[in-house]
Amino acid sequence: MANTYPAMAIDVRTGRSKLGNLTGGLSGPAIKPITLTAGLEARKAVKIPVIGLGGVETAEDVLDYICVGASAVQVGTASFADPRASEAIIEGLGALVRTVKCNTYQRIKG
Numbered sequence: 001m002a003n004t005y006p007a008m009a010i011d012v013r014t015g016r017s018k019l020g021n022l023t024g025g026l027s028g029p030a031i032k033p034i035t036l037t038a039g040l041e042a043r044k045a046v047k048i049p050v051i052g053l054g055g056v057e058t059a060e061d062v063l064d065y066i067c068v069g070a071s072a073v074q075v076g077t078a079s080f081a082d083p084r085a086s087e088a089i090i091e092g093l094g095a096l097v098r099t100v101k102c103n104t105y106q107r108i109k110g
């Protein structure tokens with residue numbers, strides 16, 4: 001949960017879409033608040049594990065998704081900017097978890 005959201009970008013000089021197709025999919029940090037909400041709704045609606053993705057760039061983003069009930073997260077757009085983004089996120093996660101005084105997955109999730 002979830003994929004991209006339908007979106008457009010217009011070149012005002014030509015009045016045409018900036019995208020190869022007329023519309024495209026919005027991803028990255030802009031969609032995280034929307035997708036967090038969708039993730040929460042999904043978690044309440046199903047009994048199977050929910051994987052959260054949408055705008056995950058930092059360790060804080062990972063905990064956001066875990067807090068709404070995700071069992072795991074994925075990193076999409078951030079990996080295009082930096083193929084090692086996931087490694088940096090994992091490195092930051094250990095320190096962040098100590099800061100928030102949640103040292104087990106279940107406590108964070110709770």
Ligand SMILES: Cc1cc2nc3c(=O)[nH]c(=O)nc-3n(C[C@H](O)[C@H](O)[C@H](O)COP(=O)(O)O)c2cc1C
Pocket residue numbers: 002003004027028029031053054055056074075076077078
């Ligand atoms: C360039 C690009 C290609 C994508 N291709 C697919 C795809 O083939 N199948 C799919 O299910 N999602 C695809 N997605 C959606 C991502 O898997 C992901 O759900 C979405 O981008 C939100 O995560 P993010 O904000 O971390 O990128 C693509 C996203 C991008 C940016």
